[in-house]
Amino acid sequence: MYQPMIRIGLIGKTNAGKTTLFNSMTLLSAEVSNYPFTTKTPEMGIANVVTPCVHKEFGVVDDPGNSKCDDGWRFIPVEVTDLPGLIKGAWMGKGLGNQFLTVAAQSDALLHVVDASGSVDKDGKISDPGTGDPIADFDDVELELVQWYAKLFAQNLPKISKLSKTPGYGVPSAVEEVMHGIGVRKEHVVMAMSENLLGDKAFDSWTEKETQAFCWSLRELSKPTLIIANKMDLPFAAENFQKLREKHKGLIVVPTSGEAELTLRRAEAKRLIRYVPGEERFEILKPQDLSDAQRSALAYIRRKVFGEYLRTGVQFALNIAVFKLLKMNAIYPVADAEKVGDKHGRILPDVYLMSNGSTVEDLAKAVHSDLLKGLVYALDVRSGLHLPANYVLRDRDVLSIVSTGKRA
Numbered sequence: 001m002y003q004p005m006i007r008i009g010l011i012g013k014t015n016a017g018k019t020t021l022f023n024s025m026t027l028l029s030a031e032v033s034n035y036p037f038t039t040k041t042p043e044m045g046i047a048n049v050v051t052p053c054v055h056k057e058f059g060v061v062d063d064p065g066n067s068k069c070d071d072g073w074r075f076i077p078v079e080v081t082d083l084p085g086l087i088k089g090a091w092m093g094k095g096l097g098n099q100f101l102t103v104a105a106q107s108d109a110l111l112h113v114v115d116a117s118g119s120v121d122k123d124g125k126i127s128d129p130g131t132g133d134p135i136a137d138f139d140d141v142e143l144e145l146v147q148w149y150a151k152l153f154a155q156n157l158p159k160i161s162k163l164s165k166t167p168g169y170g171v172p173s174a175v176e177e178v179m180h181g182i183g184v185r186k187e188h189v190v191m192a193m194s195e196n197l198l199g200d201k202a203f204d205s206w207t208e209k210e211t212q213a214f215c216w217s218l219r220e221l222s223k224p225t226l227i228i229a230n231k232m233d234l235p236f237a238a239e240n241f242q243k244l245r246e247k248h249k250g251l252i253v254v255p256t257s258g259e260a261e262l263t264l265r266r267a268e269a270k271r272l273i274r275y276v277p278g279e280e281r282f283e284i285l286k287p288q289d290l291s292d293a294q295r296s297a298l299a300y301i302r303r304k305v306f307g308e309y310l311r312t313g314v315q316f317a318l319n320i321a322v323f324k325l326l327k328m329n330a331i332y333p334v335a336d337a338e339k340v341g342d343k344h345g346r347i348l349p350d351v352y353l354m355s356n357g358s359t360v361e362d363l364a365k366a367v368h369s370d371l372l373k374g375l376v377y378a379l380d381v382r383s384g385l386h387l388p389a390n391y392v393l394r395d396r397d398v399l400s401i402v403s404t405g406k407r408a
């Protein structure tokens with residue numbers, strides 16, 4: 001793949017379950033423990049998002065290269081980062097704050113993990129469910145993030161002010177120039193200004209309050225985020241999940257049990273069960289090989305997770321982040337339209353995640369720059385139509401790019 005992988009960052013308070021979720025998504029085993037700040041440096045791994053594969057529709061057996069196909073589902077890799085636990089005052093540069101915020105800034109989307117059972121107390125230590133306040137936990141972490149946007153903004157006030165008065169600029173371009181490194185685009189600035197009625201107000205006369213409100217908007221608009229209500233298998237979680245949903249109507253809240261997902265993926269890796277991540281069931285393959293502890297863990301998951309919520313929610317959360325929040329489409333480029341394969345005879349080898357609004361031209365560029373140079377059209381393999389360079393791609397398109405450019 002020539003396009004950069006999509007990056008998803010896990011944020012949230014210590015002990016919310018980030019590392020467990022990360023491990024379940026990537027099936028690596030970063031250290032998990034109850035001690036605060038176990039994760040000292042950001043950990044990066046590869047997870048997958050899942051979409052129904054097109055191979056059945058084309059009546060072929062596929063041979064994926066950049067992705068995997070399991071039971072009719074196409075698994076497409078994305079990068080996930082497990083960030084160090086966040087402490088209060090991180091935006092001032094305390095502790096691991098800067099590192100945390102830098103990685104958060106570089107993520108395309110964030111999964112903000114909350115311990116919905118409230119089994120983490122104010123100091124970040126594990127205690128009984130119902131002790132902590134997940135709603136406040138969420139707000140605390142968000143505040144840290146926003147403070148950091150505000151800090152960056154404040155530090156650059158003179159620069160923004162000066163730039164904005166340069167011919168051809170204006171406030172949106174000036175802010176973009178200063179904050180593009182953390183994902184702020186001109187259109188975000190325009191919207192944040194309009195949300196806070198700052199469109200007609202001279203930049204130099206924005207009050208402290210207006211600036212703060214503007215920074216909240218910038219954070220919300222420029223960094224797509226979904227809330228993960230984790231530890232749904234524990235008491236109090238259902239109530240707090242409802243509270244989170246009511247309080248944050250503009251955000252998607254996905255109920256999960258990271259621990260359940262990790263258990264299932266490990267059992268699947270040992271071939272004790274059959275489990276396709278995201279599916280609403282699992283099947284015990286070797287009941288006789290299960291220890292008592294394993295048997296009761298699986299029974300617990302069946303009852304507390306699948307019984308109440310249909311799924312663990314982990315795969316679902318990743319899918320929602322990529323396909324709904326980031327509005328990505330899964331596109332299958334093939335060189336040989338007849339065989340739906342590449343020139344080496346691999347069938348449906350690749351699938352690309354292309355953002356909404358991407359065109360045939362963008363796809364050509366992503367596949368190979370040589371294809372772009374001599375781009376003529378793309379053949380829609382389903383319909384046989386010739387699609388122009390500016391055709392806007394649709395999810396699950398299977399396209400053969402016709403180009404006079406030679407591929408290396």
Ligand SMILES: Nc1nc2c(ncn2[C@@H]2O[C@H](COP(=O)(O)OP(=O)(O)O)[C@@H](O)[C@H]2O)c(=O)[nH]1
Nearest residue numbers: 014015016017018019020032033231257258259
């Ligand atoms: N019951 C339950 N416990 C969980 C779940 N996810 C994580 N935990 C536990 O919560 C504790 C903290 O998890 P960890 O992943 O280290 O949190 P982090 O500090 O956010 O990385 C560990 O004891 C986990 O086993 C879950 O879905 N259900």
Ligand SMILES: [Mg+2]
Nearest residue numbers: 018019038039
């Ligand atoms: Mg951790």
